[in-house]
Amino acid sequence: MFKGGFIQNLPKIYGLYxxxxxxxxxxxxxxxxxxxxxxxxxxxxxxxxxxIYALIGYLSRTIQxxxxxxxxxxxxxxxxxxxxxxxxMSGASFVAMAGGIxxxxxxxxxxxxxxxxxxxxxxxxxxxxxxxxxCYTVPDFIGTRYGGNLPxxxxxxxxxLASFTYVTAQINATGTIASRALQIPFELGVWVGLVxxxxxxxxxxxxxxxxxxxxxxxxxxxxxxxxxFWMGSKLGNPFPHFMLGDEVQRLAELEGQxxxxxxxxxxxxxxxxxxxxxxxxxxxxxxxxxxxxxWKYLSLAICMMVGTASLPHxxxxxxxxxxxxxxxxxxxxxxxxxFLLYFSAPMLATLSKLxxxxxxxxxxxIGKSIAEVKSIPWxxxxxxxxxxxxxxFNGDGILQLNEWFMRGDVVVLATPxxxxxxxxxxxxxxxxxxxxxxxxxxxxxxxxxNCLSHDIYYKIIxxxxxVRKRLIVARVLxxxxxxxxxxxxxxxxxxILGAVAWAFDFAMSGLFFPLVLGVWWKRANAxxxxxxILGGLAAGTAYLIYVGPKFMAMExxxxxxxxxxxxxxAPVSLILMVVVSLMTKEPNAAMQKMVDDVRVPSGRAIxxxxx
Amino acid sequence: xxxQNTLNKKGxxxxxxxxxxxVKTKNHMFITLAIWFFFSIVIFMFGESINNASFxxxxxxxxxxxxxxxxxxxxxxxxxxxxxxKIDDEHGYGGEREDD
Numbered sequence: 072m073f074k075g076g077f078i079q080n081l082p083k084i085y086g087l088y089x090x091x092x093x094x095x096x097x098x099x100x101x102x103x104x105x106x107x108x109x110x111x112x113x114x115x116x117x118x119x120x121x122x123i124y125a126l127i128g129y130l131s132r133t134i135q136x137x138x139x140x141x142x143x144x145x146x147x148x149x150x151x152x153x154x155x156x157x158x159x160m161s162g163a164s165f166v167a168m169a170g171g172i173x174x175x176x177x178x179x180x181x182x183x184x185x186x187x188x189x190x191x192x193x194x195x196x197x198x199x200x201x202x203x204x205x206c207y208t209v210p211d212f213i214g215t216r217y218g219g220n221l222p223x224x225x226x227x228x229x230x231x232l233a234s235f236t237y238v239t240a241q242i243n244a245t246g247t248i249a250s251r252a253l254q255i256p257f258e259l260g261v262w263v264g265l266v267x268x269x270x271x272x273x274x275x276x277x278x279x280x281x282x283x284x285x286x287x288x289x290x291x292x293x294x295x296x297x298x299x300f301w302m303g304s305k306l307g308n309p310f311p312h313f314m315l316g317d318e319v320q321r322l323a324e325l326e327g328q329x330x331x332x333x334x335x336x337x338x339x340x341x342x343x344x345x346x347x348x349x350x351x352x353x354x355x356x357x358x359x360x361x362x363x364x365x366w367k368y369l370s371l372a373i374c375m376m377v378g379t380a381s382l383p384h385x386x387x388x389x390x391x392x393x394x395x396x397x398x399x400x401x402x403x404x405x406x407x408x409x410f411l412l413y414f415s416a417p418m419l420a421t422l423s424k425l426x427x428x429x430x431x432x433x434x435x436x437i438g439k440s441i442a443e444v445k446s447i448p449w450x451x452x453x454x455x456x457x458x459x460x461x462x463x464f465n466g467d468g469i470l471q472l473n474e475w476f477m478r479g480d481v482v483v484l485a486t487p488x489x490x491x492x493x494x495x496x497x498x499x500x501x502x503x504x505x506x507x508x509x510x511x512x513x514x515x516x517x518x519x520x521n522c523l524s525h526d527i528y529y530k531i532i533x534x535x536x537x538v539r540k541r542l543i544v545a546r547v548l549x550x551x552x553x554x555x556x557x558x559x560x561x562x563x564x565x566x567i568l569g570a571v572a573w574a575f576d577f578a579m580s581g582l583f584f585p586l587v588l589g590v591w592w593k594r595a596n597a598x599x600x601x602x603x604i605l606g607g608l609a610a611g612t613a614y615l616i617y618v619g620p621k622f623m624a625m626e627x628x629x630x631x632x633x634x635x636x637x638x639x640x641a642p643v644s645l646i647l648m649v650v651v652s653l654m655t656k657e658p659n660a661a662m663q664k665m666v667d668d669v670r671v672p673s674g675r676a677i678x679x680x681x682x
Numbered sequence: 683x684x685x686q687n688t689l690n691k692k693g694x695x696x697x698x699x700x701x702x703x704x705v706k707t708k709n710h711m712f713i714t715l716a717i718w719f720f721f722s723i724v725i726f727m728f729g730e731s732i733n734n735a736s737f738x739x740x741x742x743x744x745x746x747x748x749x750x751x752x753x754x755x756x757x758x759x760x761x762x763x764x765x766x767x768k769i770d771d772e773h774g775y776g777g778e779r780e781d782d
Contacts (some may be wrong), residue, residue, distance in 0.1 A: 177729070180747040187752045188722040195711045195718075199766075312749070316739020356731040356744035368726055376722060396767060396776070403759045410756050411713050417748035490781075670704055673775040 077557040081150055088123075089289050092572040096120060096293075100495045110254060116498035117252040117505055120290055124283045125270035125508065128644050132274035135237040136538050139276030139545065140207040146281055151397075152404025154281045155388040157288035159186075159409055161237075162244025162508030163571045165291060168413075169650060170479025172420040176353040181368045183413050185375025187406060192380035194402040198389040200590040202398035205676025208518070209383040209582070210526040213604075216589040218662060224669050225604040227526050229581030230383045231609070234515045235556065237384075237574035241512035242268070242553075242560040245505060246592050247480075252501045265557040267505075268512045272544055276521070279390060280513045287506035288408065294503025295412050302422050302490045306432075306639060311418045318425050324353040325428045325432055329437060329472040334464070342462035346601050348476040357423065367630050374637045378575025381582040384511075384518035395672040423486045434489055443472050449488040453481055510522075516556065520548035551580070572634040573615070580611030580640025584648050592652075593666045599652030606647035611640025698727040710769060714762045721746075721754040 078085075099112055133139055146154070148377045164186070206212045209230060216573045245264025250257045271283040303311030303450030308318075321450040333352050358364070367587045379385065388405075389398040426434040436444045441463055444450055460476040464558035483504070529536055536544070585603045588595040616622045632637050657663075665677055696706065725746055735744035737750070770776045 177744055177747060180744075182728075184722055184726070184747055187755050188718060191714065191718040191722075191755055191759055191762075194762060195714050220734050313738060316736070319740055319744065353735070356732045356733070356741045358741075358743050365727055365729060369723060369727065372722060372726070390764045396770070399763045399766060403756070403763050406759050407756050410752050414752050494740055667700070671700065671775055672770050 072115060077143055077270060078147065081147065085150075085285060085289065088286060089293075090667055092290060092293065096495065096499060100493065103493055103495050104275045109497070109577060112494055112498045113252040114254070114499055116502040116651035117249065117529025120502045120506060121267045121270075121509075124286060124506075125267065127283045127286055128271040128273070128275055128279040131279035132543065133276065133278050134538075135543065138278045138366045139542055140390075140525065141387075142276075142278040142281045144391055145393055146391040147390065148401045149404050150285050151281070151388060151392055151401040152408050153288040154284035155385065155401070156408035157284040157291065157506070158514035159405070159511070160291065160412060160507050161241055161511035161571065162248070162504060163240065164412065164416075165295065166244060166248075166480045166483050166504045167336050168418045169419040169423070171484045171592045172417050172483035173424055173541050174351060174353065174479060176348045176355050178353065178364070178368060179357050180417065181371040182375060183416070184498055185408060185670065186379060187373040187413055189376040189379025190402055190406040190409075193375060193385070193453035194391075194399060195339065196587050197380060197386060197398045197590065198402050199395045199672060201586075202389050202392060203385060203669050203676060205674060205678040207525050208522045209386055209586070210522055211530075211678070213585060213589065213600065214526060214530065216665070217595075218658075219583075219597050221603070222585075222600045223526050224595050225601055226585065226593035227522055229577060229604060229608055230522050233382065233574045233577040234384060234580075235552075236421070236518045236577060237382075237571060238512055238519070238552075238556045239560045240571050240574075241508050241515060243558045244508035245512060245559075246560060248501055248505045248508065250482075252498075252505070256399050261557050263637050264505075264509070264512075265553050268516060269550060269553055271509065272513045273549055274516050276542075277387075277391060277517060282509045283513065287510040289505040290506040291510075292408070292411060294499045296366065296415060298490075298492060298496055298500065299415050299419050299498070301492055302426075303418075304485070305490065306422065306425075311422060315418055315421050318421055319356050321429065322425060323357065324420065326351075326357075326472075329428070331473075332473040334473050338464060341464070342464065344460055344476050344608075345457040348458075348460055348478050349592040350473050350476050351424070352473065355421070363630055365366070370631060370638050374572070374579060374635050375575055377580040377583050377641060381578035381586060382575065383578070383582070384514040386586075387518055387521075388514070413633060414662070419486065420460055420482060423482050423489065426486075426489055427475070434491070437470055437472055437475060439470055441468055441474075442469050449485060452488070453477075453485055458485075463578060512556075516549060516553050520545055525553075536645045573636075574625050576611060576615070576635065576637035576640065577608070579637035580644060581605075581608035583608055583641055584645045588648060588663055590666070590669060592659055593663050594650050595648065596655055597656045598655040599648045599650075601650030602645045602651035607640045610643035611636050614639040615627060686731075699773055703769065703775065706769045706773075709764065710762070710766055714758065717758055718755070721751040725751070 091137045099115065103112055135143070137143055168182065201212055204212050204215070206215065210226040213226040214220070241266055242261055245268065246257055246261030249255070249263045250260030253260070253263065255263065273281050300309070303309060308314040331352050332353065333660070334350065389401060392398045392401050418535065426432055428437050429435055430438050436447070441461055444461065450459060458481050459476045459618060461470060462474050462476065464474055465471065483499060487500060525543060529541050530545050546653050581604045584607070585600045591601070615633055617625050619633045668677060726743070729743040733741045735742040737745045767776065
């Protein structure tokens with residue numbers, strides 16, 4: 072059945088895997104109708120999928136440096152696209168995005184544009200050139216292109232800061248999902264999540280993470296799309312993506328009918344609304360008026376796009392393809408696979424909002440009597456864990472739009488229940504969320520530990536270390552960083568989304584221009600790069616501390632709040648880098664020749680296969 | 683396939699081939715980024731006014747933010763990769779694998 076090597080058989084292997092997963096879902100459906108409890112089905116879904124990932128991780132174990140760091144540079148284009156999509160789509164994309172659109176409306180959708188448009192920058196400005204370079208890590212490029220340990224060290228600093236901010240959010244998400252599905256406390260769930268993440272990455276490094284991420288993508292996309300198509304069919308739209316125009320307009324009509332009211336903070340406090348719960352006060356499809364609204368939309372989109380092009384755990388996925396050409400194509404496939412989920416999220420938000428708001432639908436709750444709503448099973452379930460809440464502000468006993476509170480995550484997690492789909496779908500969604508959070512956490516933990524072991528330990532501390540020692544250091548660091556992330560995640564410092572946006576801003580402040588100018592501007596030199604990295608990072612961080620609600624909480628300047636501090640950091644980085652480069656000596660002839668070679672797509676990589 | 687005059691010395695021929703490849707690559711990059719700029723920035727500068735128009739029954743600005751621009755990026759990036767491959771092939775840089 073399997074002639075030839077592993078790589079030639081990939082389509083067959085993942086075809087079988089997908090088939091097997093579908094059979095597993097059907098089996099669960101049969102068990103559910105045979106009377107197995109919802110809780111047990113949830114446990115089986117999460118446990119089974121995590122075990123499969125661990126098995127893939129074990130089978131991909133390796134003792135070779137280039138397999139550990141870059142999966143042997145033989146990952147085919149389309150599969151690397153899937154792996155990148157899983158690497159990219161985090162717990163936030165899977166669990167929180169539809170909820171964000173649900174409550175934020177048009178303004179929030181700047182994230183959708185930002186998180187897809189960034190790939191155009193990756194493809195045109197960076198990925199093919201970094202692949203030609205043949206580096207193992209992003210600081211490996213900075214260190215070799217500019218020469219010397221200082222640029223290497225500075226870029227490592229940004230990488231660790233950005234990726235670590237991001238990874239705590241992901242471990243937090245795995246903890247939330249594991250605790251809910253396995254019915255264990257959150258603090259324990261975080262450590263269960265961590266062990267699952269390490270099982271996938273520790274033995275095989277990038278090779279293991281690549282093949283588990285492909286498996287995780289398949290699970291997460293199935294888990295995201297099935298409920299949408301099912302719900303769409305129930306409402307008479309078998310292909311909701313192209314058929315929800317009327318529904319979107321109906322929502323605007325209903326918003327007019329019920330009225331979008333802002334609640335006073337004091338009233339919410341008095342009614343005891345739990346923290347983190349939101350209510351609908353923004354129009355679903357309406358565009359807010361005024362220049363400031365436009366600027367807020369654009370500045371968020373810009374931060375997310377430029378941040379995308381600077382995030383090391385994404386860039387390093389393109390080091391694993393066989394050639395420059397395939398790296399470029401692979402970016403396109405990545406965006407295609409990401410697009411499949413992202414263009415579905417607004418449809419999920421629309422369908423699930425309509426089900427609660429449209430009085431013609433049996434699932435509607437707005438406008439009904441509060442006593443009646445409180446007796447609905449899913450409202451009771453999610454109310455018990457403080458994920459939904461009802462406050463009768465005007466005391467009329469009828470649920471108004473501004474009296475219904477819900478956590479954003481509930482939109483994805485509870486929609487199957489709200490729509491009356493069988494529990495097997497909820498279990499599937501939990502497995503999908505777990506896959507999304509785990510795959511991103513894996514990529515991030517690996518990015519940090521690879522960079523520390525390669526750039527700090529091997530390149531700076533002990534250049535004579537042998538392969539065995541390097542890989543041991545890499546694995547020890549992997550465990551230490553994962554544990555540190557889990558420890559911080561268990562303290563719950565920021566909301567999931569806040570931390571995710573920060574990672575983009577850190578990366579764009581410190582890395583975007585040093586990376587791009589390294590390829591596109593021959594005159595850029597080491598002094599300029601160091602100034603650009605440190606100056607951009609310092610300016611961005613200082614501004615974050617100035618406006619951050621948990622820090623000094625000062626009035627944001629021109630609406631640039633803590634989600635957008637890269638707007639300050641990146642220009643500072645660019646200016647410093649150009650000015651300092653021009654004030655100091657131009658790079659030597661060898662280095663300029665290196666830049667010329669990077670621009671030629673064929674031929675040998677700049678750095679050797681083993682370095 | 684080298685478009686330059688083959689009578690040139692090898693070094694010079696190679697240089698100018700490299701240079702013309704880079705000029706074309708740069709232009710291709712700028713065109714791609716211009717299209718990207720239109721779909722990511724320009725149309726959302728006019729979000730409020732274009733939202734009165736509709737597409738497939740959706741308000742236009744809502745549609746572009748939810749699906750339209752996203753789809754445009756997917757198409758753009760595949761087009762970019764294919765066109766760049768053509769540029770590479772024309773200059774003899776189309777090798778599939780690095781020869782190491």
